[in-house]
């Protein structure tokens with residue numbers, strides 16, 4: 001039987017296959033190690049990270065509905081320091097590349113988060129969350145800059161914004 005070649009290249013990041021975990025649905029991966037072989041994933045995107053730990057919304061924050069489920073987690077996360085210290089060492093031992101998802105309230109917070117991750121060899125990519133319907137600041141957090149969202153990539157990549 002021919003095994004299809006599922007490899008994909010996303011901006012220079014090579015994945016064995018295109019199956020990735022949607023941020024926030026897979027914690028920091030270790031929570032799922034008894035359910036699936038984590039090494040079979042194409043990439044692991046972790047829960048959205050902020051500069052400080054965040055508790056998220058008070059419960060109830062997940063309900064089952066007839067057609068699926070509704071959630072309003074509110075971006076609970078351990079914060080960047082605890083992620084780098086406590087979560088990343090486990091992720092670094094896995095085969096799939098780790099992509100860190102980040103969110104902040106200002107462009108500077110995004111840049112700080114990206115800067116912290118840049119020195120973490122095990123993090124191969126950064127996914128920038130620019131909106132979340134489940135937090136008070138809503139669709140666009142409180143970041144207000146002229147221009148289109150892709151420009152936010154510039155401060156995160158350590159380059160001057162193209163504005």
Ligand SMILES: Cc1cc2nc3c(=O)[nH]c(=O)nc-3n(C[C@H](O)[C@H](O)[C@H](O)COP(=O)(O)O)c2cc1C
Pocket residue numbers: 022023024025047048049071073075101129
């Ligand atoms: C429980 C839950 C938590 C989520 N947490 C985050 C998060 O922390 N950061 C983020 O960028 N997206 C988060 N999302 C959004 C998912 O990563 C994903 O974008 C969303 O489920 C839509 O996926 P789709 O575009 O494949 O339908 C969350 C989604 C769910 C259901």
